Every structure is written in structure tokens, then in C-alpha cells.
Amino acid sequence: MQKWYVVQVFTSQEKKVKKALEEFRESAGVLDLIEEILLPTENVMEVKKGEQKISEKRIWPGYVLIKMNLTDDSWQYVKGTSGVIDFLGGDKPTSLTDREVNEILEDLESKKAGVTQKHKFEIGDRVKINDGVFVNFIGTVLEVFHEKGRLSVMVSIFGRDTRVDDLEFWQVEECGAETEG
Secondary structure (H helix, E strand, C coil), rough: EEEEEEEEEEECCCHHHHHHHHHHCCCCCCCCCEEEECCCEEEEEEECCCCEEEEEECCCCCEEEEEECCCCHHHHHHHHCCCCEEEECCCCCCCHHHHCCCCCCCCHHHHHHCCCCCCCCCCCCCEECEEEEECCCCCEEEECCCCCCEEEEEEEEEEEEEEEEEEEEEHHCCCCCCCCC
């Protein structure tokens, strides 16, 4: 019976491992033992210098999920693949429970539906400006324009509230209430 297993691989070699496992399973005689190799990713949008960029981000760097029938041959095949470190559980790999698998697959399905924002600024957030004329000022987010990657912040200058418009996301960083300035 095929179950899902977690395999630890060298970070940034996840795609290479997935491709190798898929391409050579037939010639290794394990095609019927290894059903699916899954590399959980999501699309993340960030805006830099006014340009939107969507990049693929690994949800669990350094791990690949494999749906397989665990036998000596399939275990040896996976372990012998370049870039593979070990099964989670070592010499006695433990499969994921059906519940864990369902949660993971549902989470991936919801991430596929859209693009995640890298910066999650919201109105009312406290931020520190780290670039430009108002560097090191702390203020409150007034407006957020996710599609443009920009926001407006209210800062206090000499006791007067001053609105700073058109800041790019990379020009500010989130800060907690403890950094009141």
C-alpha cells in the first residue's frame, strides 16, 4: 500500500532530486512502487522599484514528499538518489497520517489558487522607515497599495502628524509597539 513519506534533501536541490526520482524510477524498476513526488511551493509576489515580481518559493526548504510503497528496493532507490540526505525517521521511516496528508494537500490547493504577498502590511501597522528623507521615523500605516507595492505612513515630526506618501514596501519594516519613537 502506498503512503506518503517525507524525505530530507540538500536545500536548493529539491527540484533536482524530484526530477531525478521521477526520471529514473522506470529504469530502476521501481515505477510501480513510487507513485508521486511532491515539492510543495507557492507563488509569492513582491514589488521592487515599482515592478511586480512573482517568484516560486518552497514551503518546506530541504524536504520532498514521496507517495510510495516502502520496500527495500524503493527505499534503496530513494536513498541512493543524489541530493537525498535521509527519510524522516531514518532507517525506519514513518509515513504521514491520512489527516496530515489531507491538511498538506488542502493547504497547497489554497496556495495554488492565488499569489501570496511577500509583504503583508495592513492599515494601522507600526512601521519604521529605513530609507529616504524620513529614515528612522516610526509611524502608522494609513493606506496600502499592494498592486503597486507602495504605502502611506503617518509620522510625528516635532509633535505634528505628517503624512508620508508613496513609500515602497522595501523602504519600511514592521516594528512592534515597543519601538515607539
